[in-house]
Structures are given as C-alpha cells and as structure tokens.
Amino acid sequence: MFQRFSFHIRRLQPSAQKAALATATAATCYYSLSRHVEPHHTLFCDSNETTTTTLLNWSGTHAVTTSHYWEPETVEQVEAIVQHCQRHRQTLRPLGSALSPNAIGFASEGMLQMAGLDRIIRVEGQQVTVQAGARVSQVIEALREHQLTLPNLASIAEQQMGGLIQVGAHGTGRTLAPLDAYVTQLKLVTPAHPRAVTITREDPLFHLCTVGLGCLGVVVEITMQCVPAHELVEHTFVVSRKEAIERVQEWLQEHKHMRYMWIPYTDSVVVVTNNPREKWSDGSVPTPTVFSREEQFRPLLDLLHELDPDVDAIGMGFGELRDALLAFDPLNLEHVQRCNRAEAEFWKRSQGYRIRPSDEVLQFDCGGQQWVWEVCFPTGTQEATNGNDMAYMQKLLQGIEETHQIPAHAPIEQRWSASSPSKMSPAHGDANGLHSWVGIIAYLPSEDERQRRQITDMFTGIYCDWMRQVGQPFHATSHWAKLERPASMNRLIDLQLFLQQRFPLHEFNALRAKLDPHNILANPLLNLILGDPRNLD
Ligand SMILES: Cc1cc2nc3c(=O)[nH]c(=O)nc-3n(C[C@H](O)[C@H](O)[C@H](O)COP(=O)(O)OP(=O)(O)OC[C@H]3O[C@@H](n4cnc5c(N)ncnc54)[C@H](O)[C@@H]3O)c2cc1C
Known part of the structure; x- marks a missing residue:
C-alpha cells in the first residue's frame, strides 16, 4: 500500500549542478500514492530516525538543512501533502531549482521540491501548458517542434517555470514584460482547498497569484503565451559612457532586446542588442564574426600569466578566467581595476555579430559563485525613457569610483522591461511603462573561507548600502529573488x-x-x- 517516498532530489538539474545537496541517514518517511487512503495515512514518518537534506543555492551563498523534504510526482500527491501539512501546521515552502540568489525558496522547517512535476502537458495554438516543475530549458526544447518559443528569457534557463514566474523573472527589451505577464492560466494547490484550483486572467486574484512568491499556494500547472520561434541577430559592441548615455533612447527604440554592461573604472560600456533577422528586409543580414579565441582571450591570459607565470589556463572559459584573476586579490582596488581593464579589452576583441535561435542568444554567461543584488525602477514610457535609467547609473558609478572607491567587479548589468500586470512584480505599472533593472555583483572566486567572508562583508556592507542610497529617489525596489x-x-x-x-x-x-x-x-x-x-x- 505504501510506496517508499525518496527524500533525495532524484534528478539534479543537469546545468544547475551548483545547487548541490547532501542527504544524511537513511530516509524513513513513506508516502502513499493512493488518493483514497485515510488522511492520516497519507504521510507516515518513523519518528525514531531523522533524515536531513541539505541544499545549497546556485550562487553558493545560502544553505539550508531540513528534515521535512517532499518530492511529489503528481498533482494528487501535492494536494495530499499540502493537506497533511495544513492539518499539522507544518511549514511547506514550494521550491524550484534553488537558483534564487537569496534562496527565497528555502525554509529549514520544510520544503516541497517540484522537480518531479515536469511534464509538458500540451501545446495548443500559441499557448503551452506545463507542469510547474518543468525547467525553462525543457519547455523551450519541447516548443521547438511546434516552431514556437517563449516570449523572452532570463539569462539562465534552468529555473523551473514555477520559480520563474513566482519571483517575476525578466529578460530585456523595451516592449517585453517580465515572464509572469505572459501567463494566461494557473493551477494552484492551496492549504485552504483540498483540490487544485484553476485561476484564469478573468479572476480578480489572477494578478496577485502570478507573482505570489510561493506564499499563495503551490503552482502545479502554468499556461503561457508563446511566440513563433525566431532567429536573432546579436550585435556586441563597446562604446564610451558618454555615447551609452547619449544614445540610450535611440537604441532602446531601435532594438528588440538591449542590455548594457558597465565596466567599473573603465570608460567602456558593452552593448548587446538582439533583433529578429527579418529586420534586415533587404537581405543584407550582417555576416557573423569569427573570433580567434587566442586574440579574444589574450588580455585576460596576459594578466593571469603576469600574476602567476606557472598557471595552467588551458581550457578555461571567460568566467573561469575572470574568477582566476580576481582570486589573487578580489578586494584590492588596484587589482580589481586591472582585472576590469582586461575584461574591457576582452569585450573590445569580442565585438561583432552572431545569428542564433532566440533561446540561445538570450541566455548568457553569468560567471561563477557570486553575490548579486538587482533593483528595478520606473524610467518613463515605452516611447521615451525619462532619463532615470542613465541618471541612476551615473550616480551609482560616481559613488563606486569616487566617493567610496568600492572594488566593484564587472559588469554592472543594466536591462529594461515593459510593465507587468502582476501586482507584486517590481515592474508593475501602467501598461505603457518602461522599467530599468540594474544588477551589481561580487564574485566569490575561491573556496578560501576568510576571503569569502571578507567579500561578503564588503558586498553586503558598503556596496549594497550605496546601491540602496542611490535607489531611494528612484523608488528602486529589489528583484524578489535578490533581496537579502x-x-x-x-x-x-x-x-x-x-x-x-x-x-x-x-x-x-x-x-x-x-x-x-x-x-x-x-x-x-x-x-x-x-x-x-x-x-x-
Ligand atoms: C545564474 C543566474 C542567472 C539569473 N538570471 C536572471 C535573469 O536574467 N533575470 C531574472 O529575473 N532572474 C534571474 N535569476 C534569478 C532566477 O531567475 C530566479 O531566482 C528564478 O526564477 C528562480 O527559479 P527557481 O526554479 O530556481 O526557483 P527557486 O529559487 O527555487 O524559488 C523561487 C521562488 O519561487 C517559489 N516557487 C518555486 N516553484 C514554485 C511553485 N511551483 N509554486 C509556488 N511557488 C514556487 C519559491 O517558493 C520561491 O519563492 C538568475 C539566477 C541565477 C542563479
């Protein structure tokens, strides 16, 4: 009658291996897969033994250990677990891929891992219905055969669809809202209802539930609007700060997706734009640029060999090289400035075009273990930025580089989005609103505990304090997954x-x-x- 209910995450997300976990002692809890058993049989624990599960978030900044960890595989199991926990006043925090930098899905008192509910249920017209534990990458893959894709992407695709929408995750693009805005229907299991409830756009609660922070129920099913699959022409180029500021309005209007990467202590702003191939209607699509890896990586490798002539850098990618460089002295201002200058050189040698399916180019390398903080603030309308985006950046950089001399790692990333109708979205606002998202970062480039603590203190202290101060007049609010x-x-x-x-x-x-x-x-x-x-x- 009872089937052993594993307390391990059976399928660690392939590309999110950093969400590591360890399970101690043999699992002794059993879960009945039958919906019809007596309620008190739905969960049985041998109280003489304790099983603990330890999880680490992707960024390596938060860990949690719990002895109450559920991994359902069907909606009926979710319903039974929620009801059981409701009766026992047992905490049950819904958890996705644990990618959130602030580990907003963690609760040592109890968690419900959704990875087992990862089916793509159906594709109908231009809408896809999935179980909420499906990873974004799985959904994109499944949509390919229907010549469809998601309207926009975050920089990584290993989130679960539930985690993606519940925190209001976003990509970039003046006319593109965060992903929760494209949800058309949700199925939610809440403690107040024994069975899952369906919530549609017509329901007055809908726009609260889309970004519900895991507090309103366990999302088990999501229907999302898709768009036809398309290729994007990506253009990467480096400009001065003056040009980035002067031309932001023009470029926002011109490009479907655009992001800026400001490199502290340099006059370089890396601009990455993406546009549908069809934009070049006369057929003169730019020719993809072929980079010589040797040429591209030279500034980073030269600096690394100068710091340690014996270092073996073979096979290191860009993010690993940056970590290796910073690790020498990640809080030393002069050292960080040198690393940033080398990074700016790397980008100058990486300028050019590439053409790929949208789901490939909209993701990008986010580096290694790290502290991040990202805020969002309104900056005018989709027709015209009111200048807040650039005013914010100028103020932020002035404090970093002049007033506080913060050893700021690169890049400081700036993106834009349209408004979201979700009431708890940081980008909630008028339908025609424009919002800017700015993220600062401090890498944790080594396992040295002392160094990690010092970086943490600097980041959560002076760096975040300054960011907070700059944000006040702009009404900047934190990304929910990055609020410490x-x-x-x-x-x-x-x-x-x-x-x-x-x-x-x-x-x-x-x-x-x-x-x-x-x-x-x-x-x-x-x-x-x-x-x-x-x-x-
Ligand atoms: C390398 C990296 C790059 C990133 N890039 C971006 C980016 O470009 N844009 C952006 O906006 N964010 C970005 N993020 C943040 C990330 O997208 C969000 O934190 C993410 O959406 C979390 O998804 P998850 O599945 O890991 O959810 P978790 O982190 O596990 O949980 C997030 C929240 O969702 C809730 N939740 C999860 N599943 C459910 C469910 N089924 N029902 C109810 N609640 C649920 C949890 O309770 C929690 O509150 C990035 C993070 C990393 C590590």
Whole structure:
C-alpha cells in the first residue's frame, strides 16, 4: 500500500549542478500514492530516525538543512501533502531549482521540491501548458517542434517555470514584460482547498497569484503565451559612457532586446542588442564574426600569466578566467581595476555579430559563485525613457569610483522591461511603462573561507548600502529573488515601510490569510519583510 517516498532530489538539474545537496541517514518517511487512503495515512514518518537534506543555492551563498523534504510526482500527491501539512501546521515552502540568489525558496522547517512535476502537458495554438516543475530549458526544447518559443528569457534557463514566474523573472527589451505577464492560466494547490484550483486572467486574484512568491499556494500547472520561434541577430559592441548615455533612447527604440554592461573604472560600456533577422528586409543580414579565441582571450591570459607565470589556463572559459584573476586579490582596488581593464579589452576583441535561435542568444554567461543584488525602477514610457535609467547609473558609478572607491567587479548589468500586470512584480505599472533593472555583483572566486567572508562583508556592507542610497529617489525596489535579509532593525523598518508603499501588501497578505490560513507556505524572510498574515488587523 505504501510506496517508499525518496527524500533525495532524484534528478539534479543537469546545468544547475551548483545547487548541490547532501542527504544524511537513511530516509524513513513513506508516502502513499493512493488518493483514497485515510488522511492520516497519507504521510507516515518513523519518528525514531531523522533524515536531513541539505541544499545549497546556485550562487553558493545560502544553505539550508531540513528534515521535512517532499518530492511529489503528481498533482494528487501535492494536494495530499499540502493537506497533511495544513492539518499539522507544518511549514511547506514550494521550491524550484534553488537558483534564487537569496534562496527565497528555502525554509529549514520544510520544503516541497517540484522537480518531479515536469511534464509538458500540451501545446495548443500559441499557448503551452506545463507542469510547474518543468525547467525553462525543457519547455523551450519541447516548443521547438511546434516552431514556437517563449516570449523572452532570463539569462539562465534552468529555473523551473514555477520559480520563474513566482519571483517575476525578466529578460530585456523595451516592449517585453517580465515572464509572469505572459501567463494566461494557473493551477494552484492551496492549504485552504483540498483540490487544485484553476485561476484564469478573468479572476480578480489572477494578478496577485502570478507573482505570489510561493506564499499563495503551490503552482502545479502554468499556461503561457508563446511566440513563433525566431532567429536573432546579436550585435556586441563597446562604446564610451558618454555615447551609452547619449544614445540610450535611440537604441532602446531601435532594438528588440538591449542590455548594457558597465565596466567599473573603465570608460567602456558593452552593448548587446538582439533583433529578429527579418529586420534586415533587404537581405543584407550582417555576416557573423569569427573570433580567434587566442586574440579574444589574450588580455585576460596576459594578466593571469603576469600574476602567476606557472598557471595552467588551458581550457578555461571567460568566467573561469575572470574568477582566476580576481582570486589573487578580489578586494584590492588596484587589482580589481586591472582585472576590469582586461575584461574591457576582452569585450573590445569580442565585438561583432552572431545569428542564433532566440533561446540561445538570450541566455548568457553569468560567471561563477557570486553575490548579486538587482533593483528595478520606473524610467518613463515605452516611447521615451525619462532619463532615470542613465541618471541612476551615473550616480551609482560616481559613488563606486569616487566617493567610496568600492572594488566593484564587472559588469554592472543594466536591462529594461515593459510593465507587468502582476501586482507584486517590481515592474508593475501602467501598461505603457518602461522599467530599468540594474544588477551589481561580487564574485566569490575561491573556496578560501576568510576571503569569502571578507567579500561578503564588503558586498553586503558598503556596496549594497550605496546601491540602496542611490535607489531611494528612484523608488528602486529589489528583484524578489535578490533581496537579502536586512542587517539591522533600522534597515528592516525602512524596508517594511518602503514595501508597504510600493506594493499592495495589505491585499496580498489578506489573500495569503485566506488561501493559507496557518501560514505554512512562507519562510522567515518573507514573514519578516511582508508580515505574518495571521497578525492582520
Ligand atoms: C545564474 C543566474 C542567472 C539569473 N538570471 C536572471 C535573469 O536574467 N533575470 C531574472 O529575473 N532572474 C534571474 N535569476 C534569478 C532566477 O531567475 C530566479 O531566482 C528564478 O526564477 C528562480 O527559479 P527557481 O526554479 O530556481 O526557483 P527557486 O529559487 O527555487 O524559488 C523561487 C521562488 O519561487 C517559489 N516557487 C518555486 N516553484 C514554485 C511553485 N511551483 N509554486 C509556488 N511557488 C514556487 C519559491 O517558493 C520561491 O519563492 C538568475 C539566477 C541565477 C542563479
């Protein structure tokens, strides 16, 4: 009657190996696969033995150990587990691929791993319906045979579809909203309902549930609008800061996708644009550029050999080389400046064109283990930026390079998106709104604990403090997957007040209270910054 219910993640995401895990002691919990067993039989644990599962997020910045870890494979199992946890007031945090830099999906009190629900259910017209544990890469692959693809992508495709939308993940493009905006229907398992409920765009709750931060229920099924598969012509070029600032409006209008990579302490801004092949209607599509790897990597390799003549750099990719360089002295201002100059040279030698399917070019190398923080702020309309995007960057860089002399690793990435109708999206706003997303980074280039701690202190201290200060007049809010726990009571209060004014928290928390009356789905971070819905006045 009972089938052994494994407490291991059976299928670690192939390209997200960094989300490592270890499981201690033999699993002793059993899960009934039958929906018809008596409720108290749905989960059975031998309380004499404890099984613990330890997870590490992709960035290598957060770990969690839990003795309550579920891996369902069917919607019925999700329903049974949610009901069991609801009865026992047991925390059950929905978890995707654990890619979120702040580990927003972690809860040591209990987690529900969705990787086992990864079926592509159907493709109908231009819409795809998938189980929420399907990874973005799987969905793209399945769409290929239908000559379809997703409307936009984040820089990595190993997220689960549930994780992608629940935090409001985005790509870049003036007219392209974050991915949650393309959801047309959701199926949600909530503690308040014994069976999954379907929520469509017509439902008044829909725009709260699309970016629900895992607090409103377990998303088990998602229907998303797709677009015809297309090739993009990617153009990478390097300009001065002056030109990047002066031409941003022109380039935003001209290019379907555009991102800037600002390289601190250099006058180089790497611009990457992507446009459909059809843009060149006269047939004069640019010729792809063939790079000599030797030529391209020379500035990085020269610096590395200068620092250590005996180093073996054979086979190292760009991200590994940058890590190897920074590792010599990642907080030394002069050293970081040298690394950044070498990186700028690398990009100058990488200028040119390539033509590939959209799902290949819209992903890019994000580097190794790292601290990141990304904020989003409104910057005018889709027709015209109001200049906030460039004003923000100028202020940020001035503080980094002049006032605080922060050893800022490269790049500082800037992207744009249209508004999202999801009420909890950082890019929520008028239908015609334009938003800019800016992300800072500090790599953790070695396993040296002392060095990692020092980088962490610098990043979460002076660097994030400055970013926070710059963002205030722009009403910049954090990407939900990159918002770390405030370091002091004062910061916490500031953040709570800001979030209350920036988001409809009252409405969101009221819905949490309705769908999850015992608040089993949230984790301590969210209860801290959003409040505990059981305490609503
Ligand atoms: C290298 C790298 C590059 C990235 N690039 C981008 C980028 O370009 N743009 C961007 O916006 N973000 C980016 N991110 C952040 C990342 O896209 C998000 O954190 C991501 O969407 C998380 O997906 P996940 O499956 O790993 O979810 P997790 O991190 O496991 O969980 C994220 C949240 O979703 C909830 N959740 C997950 N599944 C479900 C479900 N089925 N039902 C209910 N709630 C659920 C969790 O409770 C949690 O709140 C990047 C992250 C990394 C590591």
